[in-house]
Amino acid sequence: MSLIALAPGVLYFPGAVNSFVVVGRVMDALLVDTGLDDSHARKLLRAVAEAGLTPSGILNTHSHADHHGGNAFILKRFPELKVFAPPLENAVITHPILEPLTLFGARPPRELQSKFLLAPPSPARLAPEPGLCRIGGADIELIEVAGHASLMYAVRVGEVLYAADALFGPDALGKHPLTFCADSRLQKQSAARLEQLPGVRTVLPGHGDPTDDLSGLVAVNLAAYERTTEAVMDAVDGGEASVDELLARVCDALDVTMTNAGAVVLNRAVVSAHLTELLEAGRVGMKVTGNKLIFSAQA
Structure with missing residues (x-):
């Protein structure tokens, strides 16, 4: 070539x-x-x-x-x-x-x-x-x-x-x-x-x-x-959850199938990045509950 x-x-x-x-x-x-x-x-x-x-x-x-x-x-x-x-x-x-x-x-x-x-x-x-x-x-x-x-x-x-x-x-x-x-x-x-x-x-x-x-x-x-930001927001709207739980919801919504550890850590980082954006916009809240970092929708 x-x-x-x-x-x-x-x-x-x-x-x-x-x-x-x-x-x-x-x-x-x-x-x-x-x-x-x-x-x-x-x-x-x-x-x-x-x-x-x-x-x-x-x-x-x-x-x-x-x-x-x-x-x-x-x-x-x-x-x-x-x-x-x-x-x-x-x-x-x-x-x-x-x-x-x-x-x-x-x-x-x-x-x-x-x-x-x-x-x-x-x-x-x-x-x-x-x-x-x-x-x-x-x-x-x-x-x-x-x-x-x-x-x-x-x-x-x-x-x-x-x-x-x-x-x-x-x-x-x-x-x-x-x-x-x-x-x-x-x-x-x-x-x-x-x-x-x-x-x-x-x-x-x-x-x-x-x-x-x-x-x-x-x-x-x-x-x-x-579209990714809104998919993460929709996942949060589905009920308070951890990053890993939200990642699974987002993947289901976007028809993404992860088959190896590399894909999981990369996509987990993507969800985390969009969560930070949503936190800063006041659309999402973050708290520690039951030894877990939990995200939930803000009213």
Whole structure:
């Protein structure tokens, strides 16, 4: 598979996670997000070489394993490359055990140490602050889009926007109705803010195909995020319950079947994020009863 051009000097490598490639000085290539594993990274490097480009740096938009799992393989081939990431996210990329540890709340059991939650470590440093900057010889604009992760950057080059996981393609939203987020309120705000960017001709989500309809993509995502909030609220309206009990109700309502521990901890985090949003909006209350943390609807 080859790199696909979005604009002169702006390309991407399609996959379960898209890798964004920006050509810098001469034929240098900044690699933005390296995929889940060695397999994706190997194919990405092959496509970059076939295009006559040489990797000049790595930018990870956030610290989820499917966006930096290919770093280690690429660094074995190009050990001189520097890895950049947003604040907090750089710490997780450097110490990946923080991802499953945070989701589980303690040292994670073996089942939560799969490649989907625990990528190989790579030494990440702080990316520049949002705005225009140069990384790996490539001139880009970093845009803060926190919410899906504690902090995340979208990347703009001219008329092309790589939205990372601030926006998902419609197929991805349909496949994963409980779209992951660390902060559902910020997730919605970040998506809405992207729609206000002037002059964007093409937008590439982290998961999905490129489109020239930024407004349409934002609308689909905002509707999906709000649908999750209301599903959590409906679950709370069903009677006071713990997070795990609410998770089961939400999954039943959205026709989600969880078959492994990874899915449970990820979806539990999503429900928790939306509960926090509802708590802050005064729609839900929280109390401790019978040694349980219980949520209930507010009158």
